Each structure stands twice: as structure tokens, then as C-alpha cells.
Amino acid sequence: MNSLISVSNLQKSFGGSAALSGISFDVQVSELTVIIGPSGCGKSTLLRCLNGLELFDGGMVRIGDITLDRKANLSHGDFNNLLRNLREEVGMVFQSFNLFPHLTVLENVVLAPMVVRKVDRRSAEEKAREILNKVGLGERLQHYPSQLSGGQQQRAAIARALAMSPKVMLYDEPTSALDPGLVGEVLAIMRKLDDEGMTQVVVTHEMNFARDVADRVIVLAEGEIIESGSPQEIFTAPRDERTRNFLQRYL
Numbered sequence: 348m349n350s351l352i353s354v355s356n357l358q359k360s361f362g363g364s365a366a367l368s369g370i371s372f373d374v375q376v377s378e379l380t381v382i383i384g385p386s387g388c389g390k391s392t393l394l395r396c397l398n399g400l401e402l403f404d405g406g407m408v409r410i411g412d413i414t415l416d417r418k419a420n421l422s423h424g425d426f427n428n429l430l431r432n433l434r435e436e437v438g439m440v441f442q443s444f445n446l447f448p449h450l451t452v453l454e455n456v457v458l459a460p461m462v463v464r465k466v467d468r469r470s471a472e473e474k475a476r477e478i479l480n481k482v483g484l485g486e487r488l489q490h491y492p493s494q495l496s497g498g499q500q501q502r503a504a505i506a507r508a509l510a511m512s513p514k515v516m517l518y519d520e521p522t523s524a525l526d527p528g529l530v531g532e533v534l535a536i537m538r539k540l541d542d543e544g545m546t547q548v549v550v551t552h553e554m555n556f557a558r559d560v561a562d563r564v565i566v567l568a569e570g571e572i573i574e575s576g577s578p579q580e581i582f583t584a585p586r587d588e589r590t591r592n593f594l595q596r597y598l
């Protein structure tokens with residue numbers, strides 16, 4: 348078994364109302380999984396549980412050999428160590444880029460490796476340059492986020508996540524804040540990473556991207572997985588009426 352992500356009966360409520368009611372799925376190494384579903388169905392909450400940004404109420408999340416299990420009775424310190432390890436394994440990219448505005452692109456990318464991993468500046472910069480070249484920002488190292496287009500900012504945010512050599516990349520609507528003309532350049536980076544074998548989980552409304560690149564599509568509604576399958580299955584023969592209604596708006 349070489350699943351890299353395993354989620355089992357994941358439950359999360361906010362003030363008594365359920366955001367996730369028993370989510371289970373696995374992701375194999377190198378797979379690209381797309382998560383779709385209507386607003387408020389729990390997509391962001393699910394991603395946030397996967398990288399320890401949100402603590403869940405029940406169930407289990409495993410990334411590689413790190414397991415967060417609500418039933419495990421860990422001390423406060425052990426639990427925090429586990430969370431820290433998990434966040435180092437999981438890169439996260441948000442709709443709103445979230446770059447540090449007062450730092451250049453290069454400084455944004457070297458920061459976490461230097462502070463968290465104690466990598467020396469020379470090695471951190473060397474790796475940052477390599478990654479920034481890969482995402483097409485080799486000429487923008489000394490720019491500040493405000494001097495970049497949205498697409499460039501998002502590519503810098505992806506580079507920043509990659510600098511920690513994560514096992515998994517999570518994206519929460521990475522192209523939703525972009526002008527239509529800039530969406531493609533960000534999708535292209537995810538394709539490239541897919542070709543290189545990166546394991547990725549992407550919340551997106553870019554159905555053409557999902558159809559072309561996803562290994563599997565998971566459909567959420569009201570905190571539950573209502574169906575999942577190959578893009579072919581989900582887009583041409585959705586079984587659940589809620590999937591059909593949702594897709595009608597995008598296809």
C-alpha cells in the first residue's frame with residue numbers, strides 16, 4: 348500500500364453545526380486529486396484539517412508516516428510536535444497568495460527553510476533560485492509582491508511552499524482571485540509538478556483542468572463526499588443529482 352494521504356471518518360463542527368461529517372479517502376503517491384463542490388460544503392475546512400491549520404473533532408488524518416488521530420491521547424507537547432512535523436510535510440497555497448508584502452520574492456522563498464529547517468543562506472538561495480526558475484520567476488527575485496501580477500504572486504507562493512520540499516501540495520482555489528488571462532500560467536505550474544510526480548490536492552472550479560489533469564475527482568456536498576471517481580466518470584456520468592446540478596453551472 349503506498350497511499351500518501353489517508354483520511355478516515357474526519358469530522359469537524361463549528362459551534363454545533365457540522366462542516367465535515369465523516370470524510371474518508373486516500374491519495375496515492377503522485378496522484379492529483381481535485382475537490383469540487385458548492386460554496387460552504389467544507390472544501391477549505393477539509394484542506395485545513397489536512398495540514399493541521401484546523402483541529403478536527405473526530406477521525407484520523409495520515410500524511411506519510413505522520414498520523415493525527417483524535418483518539419490518540421498525546422501530551423500537549425507531543426501533539427504540537429506532531430502538528431509542526433505535519434506542516435513541514437504539507438505545502439499549502441491559498442486563493443489570496445499570502446506572501447509577506449515587506450519581503451522580496453527571494454526572501455519570501457528562503458525564509459521558511461532558513462528559520463524552520465535551519466538551512467544556511469547560501470544553500471537556501473541556491474534552491475530558491477532553482478525553484479523560482481521553474482515557476483518562471485527567475486527574473487523577478489528582487490521584486491516585492493506588490494510589483495508582481497496576481498499570476499506571478501501566486502507562482503511565488505507556490506515556490507515558497509515548494510522550498511520546504513513538501514511531500515504533498517494543497518491548493519485552495521489557487522486561481523479564483525486571478526484575472527482570467529492569468530489563470531493558465533498557474534494551472535501550468537500544477538501540471539508541471541504533476542509531471543514531476545508531486546502529490547497534489549486541489550480545490551478548484553477549473554473543470555477543464557480537472558478533466559485534463561486529475562487522477563481523481565472528489566465531490567463534496569454539505570460536509571460529505573457524495574461521489575468520487577475519474578474525471579471521465581464524474582464529468583460524463585455523474586451519479587448524484589447534486590453533482591449534476593453543480594456541474595451544470597461550470598460545464
Ligand SMILES: Nc1ncnc2c1ncn2[C@@H]1O[C@H](COP(=O)(O)OP(=O)(O)OP(=O)(O)O)[C@@H](O)[C@H]1O
Nearest residue numbers: 361362365366384385386387388389390391392393
Ligand atoms: N472558522 C469558522 N467558524 C465558523 N464556521 C466556519 C468556519 N470556517 C468554516 N465554517 C463553516 O463551515 C462550513 C464549511 O466552510 P468551508 O469554508 O470549508 O466551505 P467551502 O466549501 O470552502 O466554501 P467556499 O467554496 O465558499 O470557499 C460553512 O458552513 C462555513 O460557514
Ligand SMILES: [Mg+2]
Nearest residue numbers: 390391392519
Ligand atoms: Mg473555501
